[in-house]
Amino acid sequence: MKKFVIMLFIALLMAVPAMATTTFQLPTSQDDFKSLSRDLGLAISYDPLSPAEPLGGLLPGFDAGVEATAVAINKSASYWQNSVTNPSSLPSYLLIPKIHVQAGLPVIPLDLGIELATVPGTDINVIGGEVKYAILSGGIVMPAIAVRGAYTKLSGIDVFNMETKSLDLSISKGFVFVTPYAGLSEVWITNTPTGSTATALSQVNLSETKEFIGLKFSLLPILNIVAEADFSRVNAYSLRLNAHF
Numbered sequence: 001m002k003k004f005v006i007m008l009f010i011a012l013l014m015a016v017p018a019m020a021t022t023t024f025q026l027p028t029s030q031d032d033f034k035s036l037s038r039d040l041g042l043a044i045s046y047d048p049l050s051p052a053e054p055l056g057g058l059l060p061g062f063d064a065g066v067e068a069t070a071v072a073i074n075k076s077a078s079y080w081q082n083s084v085t086n087p088s089s090l091p092s093y094l095l096i097p098k099i100h101v102q103a104g105l106p107v108i109p110l111d112l113g114i115e116l117a118t119v120p121g122t123d124i125n126v127i128g129g130e131v132k133y134a135i136l137s138g139g140i141v142m143p144a145i146a147v148r149g150a151y152t153k154l155s156g157i158d159v160f161n162m163e164t165k166s167l168d169l170s171i172s173k174g175f176v177f178v179t180p181y182a183g184l185s186e187v188w189i190t191n192t193p194t195g196s197t198a199t200a201l202s203q204v205n206l207s208e209t210k211e212f213i214g215l216k217f218s219l220l221p222i223l224n225i226v227a228e229a230d231f232s233r234v235n236a237y238s239l240r241l242n243a244h245f
Contacts, residue, residue: 022122023085023122023123024083024084024085024123024159025082025159026160027079028200031079032078033193034204034206035077035079036079036083037189038189038208038233041164041191041206042071042234043071043094044096044126044154044162044164045152045164045166045187045210046130047212047228048228049067049100049214049226049238050113050132051170051172051179052183053138053179054104054137054146055104056103056106058107059106061244061245062101062103062104062244063101063102063243063244064101065243066100066240067097067226067240068096068098070095070238071096071234072235073091073092073234075090095120096119097117097120098115098117099116100240101114109146110132110134111130111131111133111134112132113129114127114128114129115152122156123158124156125155126152126155127152127155129150130149131148131150132146132147135147138173138174143172145170145171146169146171147170148166150166152164158194158195160191160192162192163190164189164190166185166187166210167185167186168183168185168186169184171183177217177218177219178217178218180214182213184212185212186208187207187209187232190205191203209232210230211230212228212231213229215227221244223241223243223244
């Protein structure tokens with residue numbers, strides 16, 4: 001089973017072609033800049049990839065892993081075609097590898113997390129963080145319910161500055177080795193044009209709703225895998241391989 005999980009993760013990394021070397025540029029219209037901000041903002045927004053139940057208990061708990069997110073984009077849309085230097089190389093899915101670490105505090109049902117991500121073939125780098133509080137920690141009968149606040153910041157692109165904030169509510173219930181979870185998230189996207197060509201464009205502020213479902217499989221006491229699908233105007237599919245301490 002362990003070998004199967006590792007092979008599945010590698011397959012996800014290899015199945016989606018990465019962008020060829022790509023540089024972003026500002027589109028010429030405000031509508032295109034707004035649409036690009038929506039798609040890219042949802043793509044870099046925080047994906048939970050964890051159930052609602054807290055990691056900690058009487059002792060602290062840690063999850064540290066690698067993950068890959070495939071984000072569907074409308075590559076033929078004018079706002080994508082006009083926003084990169086080589087539009088013919090755009091894939092149908094952006095592949096975003098990440099490193100993701102979460103820590104659960106002892107006694108208090110509070111988890112803290114951080115993620116680092118990059119988009120191969122581009123200058124896009126993303127850093128994000130989360131604070132999750134379990135309103136209900138869950139048990140044999142009761143599900144766990146949690147609220148999470150998160151933030152992501154994009155760097156590496158010279159022509160705009162983008163950040164996202166999100167707030168979500170999630171529920172999960174463990175069954176032996178499997179824990180399904182689901183949630184609803186509101187994402188706030190801010191994108192500010194910069195540089196000498198930015199005078200014709202203004203800052204974009206958007207609010208988008210995102211739904212997510214996922215499954216956590218506990219394969220070994222110190223190994224688990226999480227699969228998640230996020231649904232919004234831009235759908236994303238993620239797989240995470242995790243070590244638990």
